[in-house]
Amino acid sequence: MEEVMGFDRSAHLINELLQGMEFAKELRNRIMNPENKGCLSDDNDDQVALNNSLLEKMLSSFDKTITIAKLLHIQLPLHPSESPHSLTISSPISENSHPDDSPPSKRRRVMMRKWTKIVKMSSERGVEDGFSWRKYGQKDILGAKFPRGYYRCTHRHTKGCAATKQVQRSDGDESIYQIMYRGEHTCFQGAQAQFDDIIPAQMKSEQQPPPSPKEQEVYVGLSPEGELKVESEQEPENRAQYFRSLSFTPANLQVVQPDPIESYLMSYCSDFDSPTTSVSNYLQVLPYNHIGLTVETSGTEFTEAVSGPNSVTNSPMMDDFEFPIEELLDFGGNFSFEL
DNA sequence: GTTATTTGACCTTC
DNA sequence: GAAGGTCAAATAAC
Numbered sequence: 001m002e003e004v005m006g007f008d009r010s011a012h013l014i015n016e017l018l019q020g021m022e023f024a025k026e027l028r029n030r031i032m033n034p035e036n037k038g039c040l041s042d043d044n045d046d047q048v049a050l051n052n053s054l055l056e057k058m059l060s061s062f063d064k065t066i067t068i069a070k071l072l073h074i075q076l077p078l079h080p081s082e083s084p085h086s087l088t089i090s091s092p093i094s095e096n097s098h099p100d101d102s103p104p105s106k107r108r109r110v111m112m113r114k115w116t117k118i119v120k121m122s123s124e125r126g127v128e129d130g131f132s133w134r135k136y137g138q139k140d141i142l143g144a145k146f147p148r149g150y151y152r153c154t155h156r157h158t159k160g161c162a163a164t165k166q167v168q169r170s171d172g173d174e175s176i177y178q179i180m181y182r183g184e185h186t187c188f189q190g191a192q193a194q195f196d197d198i199i200p201a202q203m204k205s206e207q208q209p210p211p212s213p214k215e216q217e218v219y220v221g222l223s224p225e226g227e228l229k230v231e232s233e234q235e236p237e238n239r240a241q242y243f244r245s246l247s248f249t250p251a252n253l254q255v256v257q258p259d260p261i262e263s264y265l266m267s268y269c270s271d272f273d274s275p276t277t278s279v280s281n282y283l284q285v286l287p288y289n290h291i292g293l294t295v296e297t298s299g300t301e302f303t304e305a306v307s308g309p310n311s312v313t314n315s316p317m318m319d320d321f322e323f324p325i326e327e328l329l330d331f332g333g334n335f336s337f338e339l
Numbered sequence: 340g341t342t343a344t345t346t347g348a349c350c351t352t353c
Numbered sequence: 354g355a356a357g358g359t360c361a362a363a364t365a366a367c
Contacts, residue, residue, distance in 0.1 A: 134342090134343065134344085135343075135344060135345080136344090136358095136359070136360075136361095137345090137346085137358070137359060137360080138344090138345075138346075139356090139357065139358070139359095141356085141357075142355085142356060142357085148357085148358095150358070150359075152359095154342095154343095164358095164359095166358090
């Protein structure tokens, strides 16, 4: 398992984000408290130059972040059978391979959004993701040392929430659990209360299901679900939304030094259900102080999904990377996470 | 008494 | 028929 390599890049990615946020904090302090920065003795031109310099550093950090995210994406296996992350691609091919003309009844399960996360925890119940789950089954899986647990949202009957997840303990490292999520929560109230701490008020009125990504470009932003996303593709209007939401933390970010052994989360998301071939990379900020790198792919054919236009190399990210600093400065909430 | 978990049976898909 | 996924009755926990 190439966890070390993945961690290195993930750590670089996070470090770049944190560096950018430090620049943002400094810029905010300069703007909000000019008297504390000795600006009374500086002329306005110097102040503007310094602020511009900080802004350029922020943009550079986020640029690097996106580049690292792209590198992570490029390292995706071309086919499940070639995956070094043997646990990360567990979805049976049969679920991806329904032809478009399949009867609806045959595609019932396939229509649900699906993604996978790998976590290193001491117990199956050690992972909190902000939702409440009820176990409804357990099954021995062929070739697997440990049984697979089946969970569905507690609000399935009361609110009709169709979200489910499967928890599979790794054969190799018993402290690693693969969690495969299927479907999206429609019971959002439960999680909403917990996201309140990390989603700026401005975001709350804008929440909507994550859009279907398109092609070619990579963007960073916070999804309505509270996920900091590095999107390879995004509709422009949603891109604006995500960038606006990128303003969520910098001023009062609390950084918990990462412990790569205990809390590193590397997530590999597979969405085999979409008929599109789009790919998105998610840097996922989970509630409960976890952060994981999640790569979500969507497509009817996995190889096609990762080897198509999304095997990015030289996309003009800076040309498209906009950062509304005025909104960045608006948000003053606390947010802490660990790697 | 209510809610959550366990587990064998059944269903779906290939 | 095999394997994975879900249901639902029985059981446990609170």
